[in-house]
Amino acid sequence: MTTHPPLPEPAELLADAHVVALPMRVRFRGVDVRETVVLRGPAGWGEFGPFPEYGDAEAVAWLRSAVDAAWHGFPAPVRTRVPVNATVPAVPAAQVPAVLARFEGRTVAVKIKVAERGQDLDDDAARVAAVRALLPDAELRVDANGGWDVAQALVALERLGEHGLAYAEQPAPTIEGLAAVREGLADRGIPVLVAADESVRKETDPLAVARAGAADLLVVKAAPLGGVRRALEIVAQAGLPAVVSSALDSSVGIRAGLALAAALPELPWACGLGTVSLMREDVLREPLRPVDGELELRDAVPDPALLARLAVPAERRQWWLDRIRRVHALAGAAA
Numbered sequence: 001m002t003t004h005p006p007l008p009e010p011a012e013l014l015a016d017a018h019v020v021a022l023p024m025r026v027r028f029r030g031v032d033v034r035e036t037v038v039l040r041g042p043a044g045w046g047e048f049g050p051f052p053e054y055g056d057a058e059a060v061a062w063l064r065s066a067v068d069a070a071w072h073g074f075p076a077p078v079r080t081r082v083p084v085n086a087t088v089p090a091v092p093a094a095q096v097p098a099v100l101a102r103f104e105g106r107t108v109a110v111k112i113k114v115a116e117r118g119q120d121l122d123d124d125a126a127r128v129a130a131v132r133a134l135l136p137d138a139e140l141r142v143d144a145n146g147g148w149d150v151a152q153a154l155v156a157l158e159r160l161g162e163h164g165l166a167y168a169e170q171p172a173p174t175i176e177g178l179a180a181v182r183e184g185l186a187d188r189g190i191p192v193l194v195a196a197d198e199s200v201r202k203e204t205d206p207l208a209v210a211r212a213g214a215a216d217l218l219v220v221k222a223a224p225l226g227g228v229r230r231a232l233e234i235v236a237q238a239g240l241p242a243v244v245s246s247a248l249d250s251s252v253g254i255r256a257g258l259a260l261a262a263a264l265p266e267l268p269w270a271c272g273l274g275t276v277s278l279m280r281e282d283v284l285r286e287p288l289r290p291v292d293g294e295l296e297l298r299d300a301v302p303d304p305a306l307l308a309r310l311a312v313p314a315e316r317r318q319w320w321l322d323r324i325r326r327v328h329a330l331a332g333a334a335a
């Protein structure tokens with residue numbers, strides 16, 4: 001597999017690092033305020049924002065991704081515009097118009113969160129119906145984040161599929177589960193494809209799902225896969241279509257996703273890179289927000305005044321810097 005370039009020493013890594021708190025307009029996976037770190041290196045800016053509940057071992061790839069962006073830059077693009085989906089969190093159906101209104105201009109594709117804990121299939125069906133009512137021609141997909149078992153997934157996708165769904169992202173938690181859902185959908189003649197997300201980014205082997213034939217397409221994210229170059233390698237080796245997505249990043253992390261989407265030889269799907277539209281604040285004066293369902297390729301350079309205004313309190317800054325030092329030590333040990 002890949003041998004990683006060495007990481008800069010912590011002092012160098014943290015010389016121009018900014019820990020920020022970005023308030024959300026819409027609560028997303030339980031997050032109202034997104035804390036993350038942006039850091040500058042000789043090649044530009046990188047973002048380190050593994051969710052706080054992620055362990056240090058899982059965060060190693062996120063650090064490699066931030067360093068890859070800031071110290072080595074991005075590979076050459078093959079396109080300068082990337083189609084982007086709107087993202088609808090697991091909100092009540094009545095809030096769907098307000099969420100979609102956050103996405104400027106035309107919306108070509110929407111990803112709808114489903115199978116949220118504490119909700120049921122009626123909630124999901126109402127949310128999907130509300131999106132379809134507003135956007136009769138958009139391409140819709142759902143993301144269950146592994147929240148169904150195989151039987152529940154088949155029941156749910158038969159019902160939600162009536163609104164016209166291109167694919168279901170991680171409808172079951174495991175690779176075997178994805179394969180079973182995919183087979184069950186085919187047996188029942190339900191025309192919904194299966195996409196793997198957690199089964200790519202949280203598995204020790206990101207290629208296992210492709211090898212097992214368990215998915216029709218892969219969701220790839222630069223940070224959990226260790227950076228743009230590494231993600232490109234994984235897609236090439238998997239031999240499956242890929243949709244690029246993000247992790248609720250600031251514009252700096254979205255820039256890495258954009259670089260990945262811009263460098264992929266084929267990009268058949270709108271990408272999940274529109275989540276800055278769900279945030280109230282960003283580190284850029286002109287945030288990387290899609291317009292008319294597209295993001296234009298450009299660099300993400302944080303504004304010093306915004307970095308200062310959005311800075312977290314001292315103890316949160318210390319928490320993040322301690323975490324980076326621990327993850328750095330772990331990455332060195334693993335290299």
Ligand SMILES: O=C(O)CCC(=O)c1ccccc1C(=O)O
Nearest residue numbers: 087111145245246247248272275
């Ligand atoms: O893909 C998108 O539309 C937005 C990104 C997204 O859904 C996401 C954001 C943070 C953490 C997990 C996920 C996910 O795809 O499961």
Ligand SMILES: [Mg+2]
Nearest residue numbers: 143145169197
């Ligand atoms: Mg997902």
